[in-house]
Amino acid sequence: MLTAAIIAILVTMLLALIRIFLGPTEYDRMLAANSFGTKTVLLIALAGYVLQWNSYLDVALLYALLNFVGTIAVMRFFEYRNALEGRDDPESVV
Amino acid sequence: MTAILELVSAICLLLGSVLCVTGGIGLLRMPDFFSRVHASGVTETLAAPLLLAGLALQMDWSLDLVKVAMILILVLATNPTATHAMAKATLHGGQRPLELDRDRSTGGEGASKP
Amino acid sequence: MLIAVAAIRLSDLFAVVMLFGVYSLLTAALFMDLDAVDVAFTEAAVGAGVTTVLMLSSLHLTKRWEALPRRNPVLSLIVVSVTGAALVYAVLDAPGLGDPSAPVHQHVTPRYIEQGQAEVGMPNLVTAVLASYRGYDTFGETVVIFAAGLAVMLLLGIKDDPRLRPGESAIGGDQLVLRSVTKVLIPLILLYGLYVQFHGDFGAGGGFQAGVIFATAFVLYDLVFGEGAARAVVPPGWLHRLAALGVLIYGGVGVYSLLAGRPFLDYSALADDPVHGQHLGVLLVELGVGIAVFSVVLLIFYAFAGRSRSHR
Numbered sequence: 001m002l003t004a005a006i007i008a009i010l011v012t013m014l015l016a017l018i019r020i021f022l023g024p025t026e027y028d029r030m031l032a033a034n035s036f037g038t039k040t041v042l043l044i045a046l047a048g049y050v051l052q053w054n055s056y057l058d059v060a061l062l063y064a065l066l067n068f069v070g071t072i073a074v075m076r077f078f079e080y081r082n083a084l085e086g087r088d089d090p091e092s093v094v
Numbered sequence: 095m096t097a098i099l100e101l102v103s104a105i106c107l108l109l110g111s112v113l114c115v116t117g118g119i120g121l122l123r124m125p126d127f128f129s130r131v132h133a134s135g136v137t138e139t140l141a142a143p144l145l146l147a148g149l150a151l152q153m154d155w156s157l158d159l160v161k162v163a164m165i166l167i168l169v170l171a172t173n174p175t176a177t178h179a180m181a182k183a184t185l186h187g188g189q190r191p192l193e194l195d196r197d198r199s200t201g202g203e204g205a206s207k208p
Numbered sequence: 209m210l211i212a213v214a215a216i217r218l219s220d221l222f223a224v225v226m227l228f229g230v231y232s233l234l235t236a237a238l239f240m241d242l243d244a245v246d247v248a249f250t251e252a253a254v255g256a257g258v259t260t261v262l263m264l265s266s267l268h269l270t271k272r273w274e275a276l277p278r279r280n281p282v283l284s285l286i287v288v289s290v291t292g293a294a295l296v297y298a299v300l301d302a303p304g305l306g307d308p309s310a311p312v313h314q315h316v317t318p319r320y321i322e323q324g325q326a327e328v329g330m331p332n333l334v335t336a337v338l339a340s341y342r343g344y345d346t347f348g349e350t351v352v353i354f355a356a357g358l359a360v361m362l363l364l365g366i367k368d369d370p371r372l373r374p375g376e377s378a379i380g381g382d383q384l385v386l387r388s389v390t391k392v393l394i395p396l397i398l399l400y401g402l403y404v405q406f407h408g409d410f411g412a413g414g415g416f417q418a419g420v421i422f423a424t425a426f427v428l429y430d431l432v433f434g435e436g437a438a439r440a441v442v443p444p445g446w447l448h449r450l451a452a453l454g455v456l457i458y459g460g461v462g463v464y465s466l467l468a469g470r471p472f473l474d475y476s477a478l479a480d481d482p483v484h485g486q487h488l489g490v491l492l493v494e495l496g497v498g499i500a501v502f503s504v505v506l507l508i509f510y511a512f513a514g515r516s517r518s519h520r
Contacts, residue, residue, distance in 0.1 A: 001103070001107045001108070002107060002152070004107070004108075004111060005107045005110060005111045005145055005148070008111030008115050009111070009114060009145075011115055012114045012115055012118035015119065015121060016118060016121060017230070018122060019121050019122055019130075020223070020226065020227070020230070021214070022122075025189070026222055026223075027184045027189060028127055028130060029222075029226055030180060030226070031121070031131060031177070033229065034176055034177070034180070035118075035134050035138060036230055037256070038169060038173055039114070040237065041142075041165065041169060042114075042142055042145050042146070044240065045146060045162065046145065046149055048240065049149055049153070051241070053240050053241070054243060054411075054412070055245045055411040055412035056245075057158055057161040057162060057165065058161070058245075058249065058407075058412050059236065059245065059248055059249055060165055061161060061164060061165050061400065062249065062252055062400070062417075062421070063236070063256060064168045064169055064172065065168070065172075065400065065421075066252060066424065068393070068428075069257050069261070069424055069427065069431075070229055070260045070261070071176045072179070072390075072431050073261040073264055073431055074226065074260070074264060075179060076431045077261075077264040077267070077268045078222070078264075168396075171389060171393070172389065172393070175386055175389040178386070179383050179385065182383060183383070
């Protein structure tokens with residue numbers, strides 16, 4: 001059953017990867033990358049238990065935190081171009 | 095007792111996998127960004143705890159179990175926050191949800207709120 | 209490999225950065241499979257968190273789309289091919305991967321594996337090799353990190369942008385949910401960083417990973433709570449001193465051993481019982497590494513992210 005779950009997670013990761021390539025807008029790519037990261041956490045947790053990796057839960061925990069930080073970082077640095085119209089100094093929206 | 099735990103664990107894993115793949119398919123098939131956020135964010139926030147709970151039920155009482163519980167709570171807390179922040183920021187950035195045709199003769203409801 | 213090829217071919221650099229993040233975490237999973245947990249840890253910490261943030265912030269200052277090459281790349285191709293061929297030719301003589309009759313597997317590795325537990329006394333052999341047997345190399349790495357931070361400070365510096373408005377986040381919308389959750393999350397990340405720092409003796413972890421995790425917590429604070437918010441909490445002046453302090457702690461342990469009459473960085477000079485000395489030495493050394501890595505990563509983040517477009 002665990003193996004089936006791991007395969008399901010891998011399939012979902014592949015689907016998210018396709019969305020990263022396809023995504024017409026950058027927002028889609030951000031969403032798919034976040035989803036990919038969450039699936040990776042699950043993959044490491046489950047596969048680590050099955051394959052008996054060493055300290056796999058530490059890595060999974062770390063990656064859950066970092067996935068969040070990475071998503072926030074992408075949001076902060078992505079230019080929301082439409083938000084620049086109507087503001088007095090467009091350069092200050094960093 | 096062990097048999098019941100195994101059964102519950104298998105059910106959790108099965109449900110989690112189904113939700114996971116459903117979320118992935120939704121990510122691909124939905125027509126615009128906001129419906130994709132909904133598809134992926136909601137299903138994955140449930141799929142992750144289910145899968146982790148299924149894993150936890152198969153472990154003995156140990157430090158590993160506590161760590162799995164921590165990962166579960168963490169994902170449960172951060173995944174909705176991240177998708178919510180994404181949707182809000184995108185809305186702020188000017189993207190609008192896809193709207194259905196308003197002049198359909200059958201009812202006329204169903205246009206999503208901007 | 210598919211991802212690497214795609215990353216080279218795409219000219220939308222934003223997508224490339226995200227592909228790099230994906231590539232980095234796939235590599236981390238691969239390292240896990242090869243049973244190299246500490247490496248996977250560092251790869252996940254650095255590649256998924258810090259590198260993505262730094263690349264995005266530098267992308268923010270430059271163009272989004274890759275410029276087309278203006279020169280004919282044939283010359284570069286020739287140089288690269290020749291160098292690559294020379295390297296491959298040099299490697300042909302080296303022992304195969306995992307060849308049990310290679311010299312390193314005959315003399316050095318068995319010594320570490322057999323004597324490591326007895327001499328250094330910690331379950332994580334990687335930390336024992338990193339901090340004790342190869343402590344001098346790790347000292348070099350720490351100095352390299354310090355030098356990188358120094359170079360960034362000299363080249364870029366931290367500009368005091370008067371138009372920065374602390375408290376106003378650049379993420380669009382009024383992100384109440386995000387701010388509330390982040391307030392709870394940041395102390396947990398710091399706590400996890402402490403755990404990783406001191407747990408390195410027993411499981412995966414150590415100074416490098418812990419330093420990066422610590423810095424990531426402050427980076428998250430800066431991202432969510434507005435420009436310059438982290439700078440108000442941890443001023444760059446402190447970080448300059450902390451980075452130097454980290455390297456100083458590491459070197460200080462070595463010098464202390466010298467003063468006690470033993471070789472440089474021989475930890476058995478630190479206590480009466482040599483194994484206790486090793487423990488103490490590894491603790492101090494990892495602390496130095498953690499402090500140095502934390503300060504340098506945060507300084508580099510300040511240098512990159514604090515600039516707005518017009519202040520290049």
